[in-house]
Amino acid sequence: MRFDSIIIGGGVAGLSCAIRCAEAGLKTAVIAAGQSALHFSSGSIDVLSQLPDGTRVSHPFTAFDALYQQNPNHPYSLLGKDTVCEAVQWYQAMMATCGVQLQAQPDQANHLRLTPMGTFRSTWLSQQTVHxxxxxxxxxxxxxxxxxxxxxxxxxxxxxxxxxxxxxxxxxxxxxxxxxxxxxxxxxxxxxxxxxxxxxxxxxxxxxxxxxxxxxxxxxxxxxxxxxxxxxxxxxxxxxxxxxxxxxxxxxRICELPTMPPSLLGIRLEEAMKLHFQALGGLLLRGDEVTGGTFENGRLQRIYTKHHQDMPLVAQQFLIASGSFFSRGLHAERNQIKEPVFGLDTANIPDRSHWYQGEFFAASSHPYLNMGVQCNRQLQPTLNNHTIDNLYCAGALLAHYDPVKEGCGSGVAISTGYFAAEQMIAAIRADQDTTTEPNEQSKRVYL
Ligand SMILES: Cc1cc2nc3c(=O)[nH]c(=O)nc-3n(C[C@H](O)[C@H](O)[C@H](O)COP(=O)(O)OP(=O)(O)OC[C@H]3O[C@@H](n4cnc5c(N)ncnc54)[C@H](O)[C@@H]3O)c2cc1C
Structure with missing residues (x-):
């Protein structure tokens, strides 16, 4: 089976990328092994609630310079404020067309959402039924x-x-x-x-x-x-x-609270995105799992899945957004972490005793949360130190940020998924321009 783009992972990062690719007219497939983190989430979109040094953030988009100073490798620092802002606005508008209204505050500040424990968490976008x-x-x-x-x-x-x-x-x-x-x-x-x-x-x-x-x-x-x-x-x-x-x-006036999993507020986002992707003509392979792929000349050529072991899936561009440890996108061994599908290079902390804080509810971040796949500014990973030109990474798989402490999980997933999609669309368009006769070029339109 041949596609323009194949997305590994059906969480918010993979689906954001897939929808953007499908919107642009790419023949796109998503392979989603299981439930995403959205089944456990509040269904609110956190953009940035705290800087790595612990400073609280009230207005996320005014804090990007400080974030860059403190962590130039953070995914937001790689993308830049304008791209993140554009991506979140695109997501909000796209979800509105799916019937899910996500609301930000008029003064561009974070707001608080009530948790089932009766505590508050700061977030950026909440569904219309959340106070x-x-x-x-x-x-x-x-x-x-x-x-x-x-x-x-x-x-x-x-x-x-x-x-x-x-x-x-x-x-x-x-x-x-x-x-x-x-x-x-x-x-x-x-x-x-x-x-x-x-x-x-x-x-x-x-x-x-x-x-x-x-x-x-x-x-x-x-x-x-x-x-x-x-x-x-x-x-x-x-x-x-x-x-x-x-x-x-x-x-x-009624407001909803996310419950213990399954969280209907998160599932609502996932189901809306999946339906929208399929309505755009995308192919969703639910319950299948990518097991590996073959690389030639610095490019990923084809991938294999549990259900299609003898029938490779081929594409020009790939995204891997298989999540963190929680979704088995990362795997921890005694003294190293691994990305299990391709064995991509990861940002590791060699000594396991430095992976975590002594106390579970420590004020500072557990370092293992910053471990993940290492990428360049285009979000391309390396395999044995060689960059893979047509493979991108997005979401919780990425290294160098802490979604829990910084309150930026969905924001990073959406913006890196969106940014990767734009790279994939541009690369395919460039390929088309070089392989198509000039009078044929005008027939293919990418949005
Ligand atoms: C419990 C919990 C609560 C959270 N609450 C919030 C919140 O309220 N607000 C917020 O903004 N953020 C929250 N976050 C963070 C945020 O939800 C995540 O950072 C974000 O959803 C990650 O999205 P993702 O698409 O990168 O990964 P995931 O959502 O983990 O999705 C990864 C997908 O890839 C699939 N997959 C894995 N391996 C393969 C394979 N080999 N082949 C095919 N598919 C594969 C998985 O089955 C899954 O579907 C929460 C995170 C957790 C864990």
Whole structure:
């Protein structure tokens, strides 16, 4: 099978690159072995919340110079502020065409999103159903909020969240109420708590009669509230529309919280991107895994997958966005880390005792989080110190940044995926220009 571009990995980095390639008219395939980190994420897009030296960032795009000073190898430092900004704006607009509205703050500042633990995390874009708490005054405009769950649901404990919220002085004057709704439709599911998860609940609440019952119970148990906080239990595709309906039925302002995995807010992003990619004509090979490839003259010629061991997949340009240790894009051995598909060169810390901090919740970053595949400014990796011309890397696979401490995971994934796509499109266009007759060139249009 021949393609213009092949993307290894179906997370936010791989899909951003794939969609951009497909938008530009490239014949593109994505191979996605399993679930991406989005199934575990809040579904909010972090761009930059903290610098490596620990300085908090309120306005991400004003902090890029300082980031460059502190870490010139950071993926953002390789790309530059303008490219990152362009990529995030493209992503926001592209997701809007898929029906997922991601909102930034008008003053270009980060905002806070509430976690299921009742703590706050700073982020850049949140879905329209997530309440953006202001960075400086998180309780602004709130005098009574209600944290609501379903009786028997284990993945969100409102009392725990409330206890943590009450510790914050900003919430001293806010009345925080918790309640658990009981619905008859959940009786059978409750018999086996392992099946009482957000995805199963969302299927029940898709039934209009059940949603009306839920709305009635909500009004009875919550009473008056400026904001009703619910766990994300409203569908991976149509969740936002269901919440709008519920707001209409109850008169409440409702906001969703990501739950313990599976996180519907993250899955919503992944499903929307996959559908959009396929609608653009892309081929998605779900559940297949790239096992290796062959290289000739400094170029990746073909790749092999578990399901296509005797039928190589050929392309002019490739991207690998197979994630970090979490998604098995990186593999740790006793004293080194490896990229398991091609054996690309990695940024290693030789002594394992220097990979981590003594304390799990240490103030400074765990060094292993900065380990990953080493790339040049074009995001091309090396294999045994030789650059691979037609292979690019994106996302959590990359070295030299810490998505957790710096709060930049999805921002790096989107911007490196987008930037790699632009390189791939340009390279294919250049190839076309040299191999096509001049009067034929005008027939191929790349956006
Ligand atoms: C638990 C958790 C929560 C997070 N929460 C947030 C958040 O709230 N906001 C935020 O901005 N960032 C968050 N992040 C960080 C951010 O989600 C990640 O940095 C980002 O999603 C990484 O995307 P990726 O596409 O590079 O990798 P991944 O999402 O890990 O995707 C990699 C994909 O490649 C596939 N793959 C691996 N090997 C192969 C192979 N050989 N062949 C084919 N496919 C393969 C995997 O199955 C997977 O589908 C979180 C990360 C984690 C781990």
């Amino acid at each position: 953006p708490f202001p960075l400086t005054e998180p309780a602004w405009g709130l005098s009574r909020i209600a944290l609501v769950t379903l009786e028997g649901f284990r993945d969100f404990q409102p009392q725990l969240a409330t206890d943590n919220l009450r510790r914050l002085s900003a919430f001293d004057a806010v009345d925080i109420h918790t309640t658990a709704i009981t619905l008859p439709g959940f009786d059978t599911m409750l018999r086996n708590p392992c099946e009482f998860r957000s995805i199963e609940i969302s299927r029940v609440l898709r039934d209009t009669a059940k949603l009306h019952e839920f709305a009635k119970a909500l009004i009875q148990q919550v009473g008056q509230a400026d904001l009703v906080v619910l766990p994300a239990i409203f569908g991976n595709g149509d969740g936002a529309a269901t919440i709008k309906l519920l707001e209409g039925l109850t008169g409440y």
